[in-house]
Amino acid sequence: MTAAAQRPPEPDENLQEQSSKSPLNNTTRVGKFWVGLLAVSLTLLAIGIGGFGYLMASGPITSLQKNSRPIAVSTAFVPATSPFSLSLLTSPEKLLALRQIPSNPSPQPTPQSSDQNSRELEQAKQNLLASTGIDYDQDIQPWLGNEATFALTERDLDRDKSNGQQAGYLLVVEIAAGQQPRAREFLQLYWQQQSILGNTPSSEHRSGIPILYYDRNNASKNNLAATALVGDRFILLANDVRVLRQSIRVRQTATNLAQNRAYRQTVAQLPEQRVGLAYWDLADLKTNFKTNDSKHSFAAISLGLTAAGLTADIRPTISALSDNANSVRLSREASDKTVVSSSENQQPVTALKFLPANTAIAIAGQNLPKFIATLDTAGLPRTKLPEFLQLELAESWSWATGNYAIGQTGIAEGNDWILAVSRSAEGVRALDEVAQAKGYSLVPVAIGDSKAIAWTRFKARSQDSLGGRSQRSTVANSLETEILGLHLQQQVEPQTEYETEYETEYEIFASSFPALEGALAASDNTLPATEGFTQAIEALPPGDRNYLYASWPALKAALRPTFPAISAIEAIARPLLSDIETLAATQQDDGTTSLLVQVAQ
Template sequence: MKLRTFFYALAGSVLVLLLVAVGGFFWIAAHSPLSLLQGGGQASPAAAMFVPKQSPLMVSLLVKPDRLESFRLAIAPQSERRRARTEINQLKNSLLTSTGLDYEQDVQPWLGDEVTFAVTTPDFDRDDENGAQVGYLVAIATQDPERSREFLQLFWQKRAIAGMDLVFEQYAGVKLIYSQPSPTPNPQSPTPDPQPSLATAVVGDRFVLFANHPKVLRAAINNVQAPGLSLSNSKSYQQALQRLPDSQIGLAFVNLPQLSQWLDGERTTETVSPYEDLVVALELDRQGLLAETALLTSPGEKLTPAKPALSKPVGALDFIPATSPLTAAGTDLQQFWNELSNSVTAYDRLSNLINQPLAELQAQWGIDLPEEVFSWVKDEYALGLLPRADQPQPDWFFVAKKADGAAEAVDHLDAIAQQQGLSLGTLTLGDQQTSAWTKLTTTAASRPNRKRNRDAEAVTLSAEVQGIHTTVGNYEIFATSVEAMNQVLQATENPLLNDSEFQQAIAPLADANDGYLYLNWQSVHELVEQRFPIVKLAELAGKSFFDHVRSLTVSSYGSEANLRRGAVFVRLK
C-alpha cells in the first residue's frame, strides 16, 4: 500500500470514527442511557503536545473506537445491524491493508481512548526544489504499553522479512524506527526527492506515534520537550477550548493560512485575514452531530464584541416556502456581507465558493448586489432557493424588512432595469400586485402559419420575466420568476418556520444567535454537486456518512474581542 494512501486512510478513519456511531441516531429513545451523549470523558486531545502551533490541521477522536462500534450496533435497527457491522469491518480492514496484521488481534487490545491525526506542516524540509513535502503524524493512545510495543515489533518484522532496510535511532531519549529507501533521482532537479519513509515511536507509556518521515517524528518530540512550540501551549487555542463545551467526543483544529497553503500548493499571500485558527468541538445529539466552533483572530486583529442579534427566528422566514431546500436568514445583511467578504478575501478557494452564486444572480439581474441591495438591508432578511422541474437552474427569492431608504432603493432598481432595456410592468398574482422586469422578444411564426405574402410574415411577441418584486406589509420581496413569487406569496399558509424538518434542524442550536443557514441535504445535494464538484469528491470519500445526512444547519453566536463562536448541526437519518 502506498504510504500516502496509508496516511489518508488513517485520516479518513479518524473522521469516519467520529461519525460512524451517529448514522441511526434518531432511533434513540428520549431517555437513552448511552453515556456517549455526555461526551467521551476527555476535554481535549493530549496529543496536541506533539503538534506544532502552525499545524494546518489536527483531528482527534476522544473516545475509544470500541465504544463507538458498540454504540453504532446498539442503536441500529435489527434490519440494519448487518450493514452497520459490514461498514465497521471495512473501515478496520482499510487501515491494515497489505500489512498482514489483524485489527482485533494486533491493535484492539492496546488501543486507548484517543486517536489524533495531524498535518504538521505543508513542507517539512522547506526545499523548493523538490516541491512540497507534507508532514503527516498519527498519535494513538495506548492502554497497554507492552502490547503496543509488541505490535510495533511485529509490524517492523514483517517489513524486514519483505526486504526493507530498517534504521533504529535514539533521539532525545525516544527510540525511532523507520525504513530507509534509496532516493529516486529527478532529472529535472539536482536535489533528490525525499522518499516516503514510514517512521514510528513509542513515547513513554502513553502514545504510539506514526509519521511519514523521521523528520516529522523528531519535530513532534521537539514540540514536547520545548513546550512553547506545541499547540497545547498556545494561549489562543486554550482560550478557545474554554469557550467550547466539554461534552465532546472529538475535536478539530484548523490553521486557516497554513491549510490554504497546503491545499493550494502555494505560499501564503500578503493579504491578512481577520481570522487565523478554527477550533471545533464535536458532540453527539439525539438527532445527529453538533459541532461547536470558535474562530480565533489573527495576531493584531480585534473584533468588536457583540452579543447575538436575535433571540428567535426572524419574521422574514414566514415567507419561505416549506419546499425551499436552501435558506439563509438573519439581520443586517450589509454588516454580515462586509464581515464575510473580508474574512475570505485571503483565501481564493473559499472566496470563489462564496462569490460564484452571487455572481450568477448579478449576471441575471445586471446589478451589483452588495451595492444596490445589501447596502439598505439593515433589518431582517431571508434568502431562499426553489428547484425547478422544467429547467436545470433553480429560482431564487429574497425577502427584506423595510428600513430607511428601502423605497428609494427599490425605485432605483426599477430604473436600472429600464436602463438595461427591460420593460417595467404590473402583474397581479391572486390579490397581490407585483412589478415585473420583462424582456420582450419576437419569434417568427412556424412555416404552416405564415401567410403567402413573404413580406408580411407573422411574428410572435413574448415577454420573458427577468425579475419580479412586490411589497407585503413591512417586507419587500424579490424573485427570479413569476412561479417563485407565487410560491413565496402562498408560503404563509405553510412556511418553512412551521415545518417539522426545519424545527428539528434548528432545535440543538442556541436560541440566541445571528440567524441560520439551512440546507435540506436530501433535496439540494445534487444541485450543490453540480455547482461545486469538490462536494461530489467529498461524498465519494465519505459515502458511509453522507448516506445518512438529512440536513445541515449553520449559525453564529456573536463575538468577543478575539474570537467568534458558532455551531453546525448535521441532522442524520
C-alpha cells in the first residue's frame, strides 16, 4: 500500500502518558510518532543481535561496524544545542538481515522462527507508520542510504511556557547513491496524498533548498509537517517548519553538532567499531533530576554489536566528570580508589557472593552513601529502596564506604532486598541505635547456625482485619509484628590477593527472613556464578569494580515512574523489545560507562 492509498488512522489512546519536564517523555499526538521513531531506531540496533554471534564466528562482518566517517555526516543538520540525537551508521536493511540468522544456525532453520521474526518486523513498521500514510517497503526502503539521524532539536520551539512545551523533532535520512529520483518521488507522493486530503502545503526556499510544510495550525494535527530535499544526498523531515529552517542555518554557520569541537573530541575517545552514535545534553539530568550545575555538559555514546548483545559506551564531557556532587555515576572519588591491574578489575566485587542467582536487580561497588546520592540526583525516589536503607541515610550509613552489593530478589510474594556491605562494628551499632530511636526493638533471631538481629515493633491491626472474633481472640490478635529489617555478620574467605586488601567481614541486611536465608544460602547458587552474569561481565571492558546487572522487566518497572517515555516506546516497539532479557554495565577509570543489552537467543 502506498502513501496515496492509506488514510492515517486515529492514534491509540492507550499510548497517552502523563508528560514530564523532558520532551522525550512527551507523548502527545505529534510526539507519539517521533517517540516511536526513536523506539524503532533503537530497535533496529537490537533486532540483529540474535544472528550477530554466528556472523562474528563465521564471516568477516566487522565491516558492518567499520566506518570511514569519524562523525555522523547527517549531524551537520543538528544544532549543537540540541538536547538529544541518535545516528545509525549502517543500512537498516543490513541490521534487519541479521535478525533472520539464528544464533545457533542449523542447515534448515525452523519456519516458526523465521515467521516470528517477520511478524515482529512488520508489526514494528506498522506501529510506527500507521498514522503517516507511508508504506516502508514501497516508499522508503528503495532509496534509503547507510546513515540516518533522529534528533530532538528544541525542548520548546517558541520558548513560551504559557502554551506548554512544543518540542522540535528532526529526522535526517541519507539517500542511497543513484536513488535521488526515488527519494524525490517519495516526497511527491506524500504531499500529493496530503493535498487530496485537503491539506495543501506551503513552500519556500532556504539557501536554495526547497521546503514544503503545513502552516502551524495544521502542523499540530500531523506528524510529518515539513520536508526538505538537500541535493542528491539527504532528506529532512520535521514536525515543524521552524526545525528545518534552523537545521539549514546551522549547517551553513558551522553551529551544528558535526562541527562541534568538544563533541568530536569526545567521540574520538570512544570505540571505533560502532553501528551508531548518540548525543545527550546532560541538561536533561539537571532539569528532571533537580541538579543545580550551571555547566554545559553532555555525553557521547557509541553503539556497537557483539556476540553477547548490543553495547553502548557512554563518555561524558570533562565538565560532567568534574562535578562529583551531581554526576550520575556509580563510582567513588578518585582519591578513594586503589589502583589495581586490569585482571583484578575484572573480578566482581566480593559482596556479590551474597546475592542469590534469582536476583532481578544487582548493583555493586564502593561507597554506599554515594550510590544513594546518585539515586537522589537521578530523581529516583528512595521509596524504591528497602525500608532499612531509609534510616537517616546521610548520618547512619556514612561509614559504609567499602565494598557493597545490593540486590532485589523475588524470593517472597513481593520483592525482597539484600544488602551486603563491608562491616564496621561502630557503624552497625549506630544503625541499631537509630532503629531503637524509631521505636524498633533489637530481637535476636537464630537462622540456621547464624544469629541475626531483627528490627521489630508491634503494630495494631486494622478493625476490618479483626472481623467478628471473640473479645479474647480479638485481644490476642489485635497486634502484629512489623519487621523493618534483619542483619548479621558474615566472614568471607579471600580468593585473590586483591581481596585481602579489602575487608572480608561483611554485614548482611535483608528486608525479610526469606531474603536473609537466601543470602546465607547464596554460596551454593550465587548471581556471579550464573551464566548470564558471567557472559555479560566478560563482554564488557574492565571496569573499576562498579557493576549493574538487571533483568529488563524489573528495571523497566523501577524506571517507568521517572521516565514515562518508556511506556510509549514499549507500546510501539513491543514485539521487538520483548526480546530484551538483561542489562549490564561497568564503569572504567576514565569515567566511560559501558552498557550491554542482552536479548533472547
